[in-house]
Amino acid sequence: MQIYNTLTRRKEAFTPREAGRVSMYVCGMTVYDYCHLGHARVMVAFDVITRYLRARGYDVNYVRNITDIDDKILRRAEENGESINALTDRMIEAMHEDEGRLGVQRPDHEPRATRHVDDITAMIQTLIDKGYAYAADNGDVYYRVRRFAEYGKLNNRDPDEMRAGARVDVEEHKEDPLDFVLWKAAKPGEAEWPSPWGPGRPGWHIECSAMSTCCLGETFDIHGGGPDLTFPHHENEIAQSEAATGKTYVNTWMHAGAVRVQHEKMSKSLGNFFTIRDVLEHHDPEVVRYLLVASHYRSPINYAPDSLADARKSLERFYNALDGVDLENAAAGQVDERFDARFTEAMDDDFNTAEALSVLFDLAREVNRARREAPEQAMALAAELKRLGGVLGLLQQVPADFLKGGAGELPLGEDEIQARISERAEAKQARDFARADAIRDELAALGIVLKDSREGTSWVFEAPGE
Numbered sequence: 001m002q003i004y005n006t007l008t009r010r011k012e013a014f015t016p017r018e019a020g021r022v023s024m025y026v027c028g029m030t031v032y033d034y035c036h037l038g039h040a041r042v043m044v045a046f047d048v049i050t051r052y053l054r055a056r057g058y059d060v061n062y063v064r065n066i067t068d069i070d071d072k073i074l075r076r077a078e079e080n081g082e083s084i085n086a087l088t089d090r091m092i093e094a095m096h097e098d099e100g101r102l103g104v105q106r107p108d109h110e111p112r113a114t115r116h117v118d119d120i121t122a123m124i125q126t127l128i129d130k131g132y133a134y135a136a137d138n139g140d141v142y143y144r145v146r147r148f149a150e151y152g153k154l155n156n157r158d159p160d161e162m163r164a165g166a167r168v169d170v171e172e173h174k175e176d177p178l179d180f181v182l183w184k185a186a187k188p189g190e191a192e193w194p195s196p197w198g199p200g201r202p203g204w205h206i207e208c209s210a211m212s213t214c215c216l217g218e219t220f221d222i223h224g225g226g227p228d229l230t231f232p233h234h235e236n237e238i239a240q241s242e243a244a245t246g247k248t249y250v251n252t253w254m255h256a257g258a259v260r261v262q263h264e265k266m267s268k269s270l271g272n273f274f275t276i277r278d279v280l281e282h283h284d285p286e287v288v289r290y291l292l293v294a295s296h297y298r299s300p301i302n303y304a305p306d307s308l309a310d311a312r313k314s315l316e317r318f319y320n321a322l323d324g325v326d327l328e329n330a331a332a333g334q335v336d337e338r339f340d341a342r343f344t345e346a347m348d349d350d351f352n353t354a355e356a357l358s359v360l361f362d363l364a365r366e367v368n369r370a371r372r373e374a375p376e377q378a379m380a381l382a383a384e385l386k387r388l389g390g391v392l393g394l395l396q397q398v399p400a401d402f403l404k405g406g407a408g409e410l411p412l413g414e415d416e417i418q419a420r421i422s423e424r425a426e427a428k429q430a431r432d433f434a435r436a437d438a439i440r441d442e443l444a445a446l447g448i449v450l451k452d453s454r455e456g457t458s459w460v461f462e463a464p465g466e
Helices: 037-055 071-080 084-101 117-129 204-216 227-245 276-280 285-294 305-322 338-348 353-373 375-391 399-405 414-429 433-445
Strands: 002-005 010-013 021-026 059-064 133-135 141-143 180-185 200-202 220-225 250-255 259-261 301-303 448-453 456-461
Touching (some): 037 059, 037 259, 037 375, 059 204, 071 084, 084 276, 117 141, 180 204, 200 204, 204 220, 220 227, 285 305, 285 353, 301 305, 305 353, 305 375, 305 399, 338 375, 414 433, 414 448
Parallel strands (some): 021 059, 021 220
Antiparallel strands (some): 002 010, 141 180, 180 200
16 A cells, blocks of 8 residues: 655555554644535545545544634634633534534544643643743743754755744744744633643644644554645644654654635635535535545545536436445345456555546446346446445445435425326326427426336436536
8 A cells, every 4th residue: 555645755655553553643623613625625535544444454543633722712702702612512513513414434533622731731841841842931832943953844844944834923932933832821811721831721733742642652653634734733743742752753644635616725705615514505415525535635626516516427327327226135246356456456556536436437337237238247246336435435325315316405396206207107108298298398497307217217306507
């Protein structure tokens, strides 16, 4: 198995520290608002990676943290007139709802920053004792960036070319403008925790260093996150953790690609910012998941109406192949092992989901061929299609339900649709073909497409505009 390592900027053979076991930490959400499409990309990407590692036989310990104390959280809670805990608990529940609808399995552990303050302060004290951090006269604690000789190695940048980044304030209390905060002294009325340097709260970067170490140890296999986290967040994590422990922090760094909307960066100021629940109001969750899976996890994704329409059509091809096939008796047939081998080869190559899906399309074509020529083989092929789709978190719905679902609500009730189909059958029996065609066209105009076969007439819903 080859995985692209952001640190070395190349694909490397993946060898976990402990045979058969994988330790993985992914930076999670700051829970002050609903999750957006960028969050969905990271959720789904590492869900697929976890699913595949487990399918390959690895025992995966997947940790994804929750940042539940942060400047944005403090501001939002104050704006809403609610407590920090009320806000974060509500947003965590919403996050779990969103990821559940997208078919994202829960991580094994979800450490919350507020529950690891003792671990965080202990790590900060270790950094102070080793000379990598210092307490300022205002109660803040800062990390000495230039004290860590390898600072910048993840992003291949020289510290002299850097500026303090996101969530790092340049203040007069710093020894150097590049130094970043580990502990923030509490302002009047703010949430606070006791520490050797006075009441305050953790800085963002130190939270992940402490939580990952507590959950996975001083060195672990994989650290992942979104594309915007390489600098400064992950660079700072490396500096903190390796200075504190004297050991390699992470062996493989992985970063998902960005989500763009109509080829532009997603931004509230541009009016193209979408939460997950915004999107799921209008589109089947599996269609959205397919869009996120169809591109390699490191590639950028373009979110647009036509891209979702294409995603739905692709899923319809799979579900049409599965529809009506008796999967319960699939053992009666034989499956050519080349499909599993090709799928594994694709996913072993840095989790190449785009290539893995091309294998599924070939498999769907074989299902359709076998349905005509070898029904028992079709059952086995369809079961294999569903199994491999499941590794990607796809194709687990009842085919007929998905095909009738579409994007949006049915314009007619199912009983009414069946009544119109019966009326059309009666018209055809009476050789009133003009009336039969009119009924078909009326239903088609509503997005209800009829499919005639020897077994009778079935239908699927294709929402207008798809």
